Amino acid sequence: MNQSVADSPHRTTLRRQLAALREKQWPRYLFLAAIGFLVHLPALQGQPVWDDDYLAHDNPFIKSPLLALEAFRHYLFLDSYSPHYRPVQNLSFMADYYFWNTDPTGFHLTNILLHVGSGLLLYRLLILLFRKGAGIWNNTDSRSNFAASLAAFLIAALWMVHPVHSAAVDYISGRADSLAFLFAAGGWLLVLHGRAVQSPGIKLIFYSLAGICGVLSLCSREIACVWILLFLVHTLAFARNIRRKTKIVTVICCVCVLTIYAGLHQLPGERVEKGGSEHWSAPVRATLMLRSLGDYGRLMVFPANLHMERTIFEPNNYRTRQSWRNSADSEYLSILGLCILAAFIYGCAKAGIGQRMRVIGAIWFLAAYLPISNIVSLNATVAEHWLYLPSVGFLIFLAGCTFDLPRSFQRPLAGVAVFAVVALGMRSTIRSTDWCDPETFYKRTLAAGGGGARVEVNLGLIYGRHGDYAKAEKLFRHVLALTPHYPIARTNLADVLSRQGKLTEAEALLTNAAKIAPLESKEYPRTWMGIYNLAGLRHNAKDDAGAIALLDHARINYPQVWELVSCESELVRRTQGPLAALDLVQNFVRKNWWHHAARLAEGRLYAENGDTSHSIEALRYAAMLDVHDVEALRLIATMKMHENRLDEAFQAQRRAVARQPDQPSQYILLSDILEKLGRSSEARAARAKVSQLQALAMESGRG
Structure with a gap:
């Protein structure tokens, strides 16, 4: 009996502590962040899929911070009919590339953090929108604040774990949705907090930051226009205690944000989108x-x-x-x-x-x-x-x-919502595993009913890379049976046929593709691939003159395709010397100063032609256009060493080692330079590093 009496104060204290904890917000934020991260944890092991290979790997605009402003002058895809103008997405990839190089884990981590951040901002936004006086929640009940807060929390939790967002979170290239969401929700919150402060200076800071967030959101994805519409609807029709003058200024500011975005959108020039629904009638739509x-x-x-x-x-x-x-x-x-x-x-x-x-x-x-x-x-x-x-x-x-609903129903429904969070979270985790590698992704997509020429072609490409040419051929022929004019399927079919020794059929396919490429380019992107592969066949048949003529003619219709220029310049270099090839590359570089591969090729051709000064200038530029490039620095170090300018060679190679510290070849050249400088102990340390890295590589290979 006495023990029970003694326990009651402790129980009362515990209840008070739990009640106080329930009123605090940080445990809810922590819980939301935890579930958002955990359900997408499998995505961290994912490999690049679909457009990831271009956007997060080959994309020239993510290679260096020097290209941050240049990203605003181009669409998301260079060689596509897609009108997506999303420079902020490229800037986010640029940050990932800077810190993670091409390691997909870092890119996936950013995607998850963007999604989690969006969910937390959503929760905060809903808290403010559902509070009394905000114009949405009118209940005067004493428990209304808790009910509104719980509703905001459950909405944010359900949204955070819902599996329909998988393609925006688990897919690296899908982050445009979360970027736009993050900046738009953040901008809305900045406006709400700006209205609550009294200082005009602080208000101006909040509103200015909100405007910047609005522009960044629009430059992340076009759906941000809807965010601005929703913000205006709430401000004009739902929000209370806002003066008419404030509403007018708000509308003007939103128009200014949209005007800035419209001006930025004009920088890349017009691009006509190719779609398949232009002729659908109104009833069909x-x-x-x-x-x-x-x-x-x-x-x-x-x-x-x-x-x-x-x-x-x-x-x-x-x-x-x-x-x-x-x-x-x-x-x-x-x-x-x-x-x-x-x-x-x-x-x-x-x-x-x-x-x-x-x-x-x-x-x-x-x-x-x-x-x-x-x-x-x-x-x-x-x-x-x-x-x-x-x-x-x-x-x-x-x-x-x-x-x-009656209050007797509301508590069970809250329990149902909690169960839904668990169930949807489990489904999201399972869905995340679909993105583990390209082959799994394409196979599961087809098995789930997601047909389409692109899926089958991409799966065929994987089979081709694995050497399973028969499977690849079967898929490409199936795609062409359904869509006979799909040029990418035709080009890849010719490629696997040539690898199987069926050169006659392969050349016939590519010859036809090269003839109709200019016409098909009006409907399909990357039709130049047929010409590129046909030139490769001509080169393998020792017909370099025919390959050069083919590529030279193709440049009329595809002047900005580096792959064609690169292929032709290499063939010209072999047959006519570096000076003739240099002219081709320089013409491309003049119009595309930002292209790292073109600058690197220019530097190599200058070096082969004996023009060391211009070569080093081009290679230095190439090294700046890609923060992880080591080839340009290695070439500079080699040329400086041959000129006996050893200090400059050492500085260049030291930068190469810093960019690629896990490659033995970088330390080998560094040790050679150090030996010539007379720094024997440092040279021995560099060679020891080579042995260490080689041993680690062998150990990893056994594992």
Whole structure:
């Protein structure tokens, strides 16, 4: 009895401590960050997939901070019809490349951190939007603050772990969504905090930073325009205690942000997007809008079948009765889309304490859904990662629905939400494993129903690299049977045929591809690959003159393709000498000063021609255009050593070692220079480092 009495104060104290902890925000932020990181942990082991090879590896604009401003003068993809203008995405890759070189782990880590940061900012934003007086939450109940805070937390948690975001988090090239989200949410928060301070100077700082965030968000992904719309809707229609003058200034500032973005978007020049939906009629578009709405609603509630290359429109399914039956699932999506639209309308019309929350949720979802609804031409009919922003509105709408339910239902629904966080988190973890390596990714995509020529061609390329030419040939022929004019499949089929010794068929395919390449270039990118491969066949057949003539003619239609210029300059160098090849490379460099490979080739040709001073100048430029380049520095060190300018050779090679400290070859050259300088002890240390690295390599090979 006495023991029970003694325990009661301790229990009371514990309850008070737990209640106090529940009121604190930092445990919630910590929990959100932890689950966001853990569910995507498998992605850290992932290899580059799909566009990652270009954007995070070969992309010339990520190689050096010197190119930070140049990134604003180009589209995301150089050799593509895609009109994506996303310089901030390139800047983020530039930071990753600077610290991680081409190690994909670092790029994946940044993706996860961007997503986690976006989730934390979302939670903070919802806390401020749901508080009393913000115009969305009108309940005067004493527990309303806790209910609003819990709703914000559960929305952020569900959004953080939802598997539909996998392509935006686990896929390196998909980070544009999280970048735009991070900057837009951050900008909105800066405005809200700026309104709360009294000092005009601090207000100006907050608002200026918010404007910068708005521009950065727009330069990350075009969907940021929707963020600005949502911000204006809240400011003009929902926010309270804001003067009319403040609202007018807010609109003007948003227009200024959009104007700055529009001006930046003009820097690369016009690029016409090639899509397949330009001729769809209005009824077809309306049907696809309902189907996509149904598919997105289904994915939000039950994200079972997740994959890239989704589609809700397959014309071939309507040719026979049986194929029409196979597409019945798509037809039901239209009905589901109608039901979801009706639910939004009913929820917005129904009065109650959660009505304004349902209205803002519906506006949020539909405003972000319309650009991806097929109302305009897109490069796909649906895509999971397009839900990155709309999903927030969907979850806000559901939260608004629960607030008008009897209180006896609300606690069990909170438990259901917690269970959903666990279930969705597990599904996200499983989905993350799909991105572990390219072969697994493409195979699982095909198995899940994500067909498409690109998937099969990329899988065929992997088979070809593994030497399984028969499998690769089968895939390429299948793609060409479905899309006979797909040039990349034709070019790669010719490549695997040539590797199998079927040179006659390969050359016939490539000859035809070279003839029609200028025509096909109006519909497909990278049609020059057929010409490039045909030149390779001509070279292998000892017909360098024919290969040069082919490449020389191709430069008329493809003057900015370095691969063609590089191939031709190498053949010219072998047959006509370095001076003739130098002219080709210099013409390219004049128009593309930022191209590292071209500068490196220029330096080599100068060196071969005996022009050391110009060679070193070009190589130094090349070394600046790629912060991890060692070849240019090695060549400089070699030339300086031959000129007996040993101190300069040592400085150049020391920089090369700093850039590539795990390569024995760098220490070998360094030891040679040190020996000539008479620094024998340092030379021995360099050679010891060579032995150490070689031993580590052998040990790693055995493992």
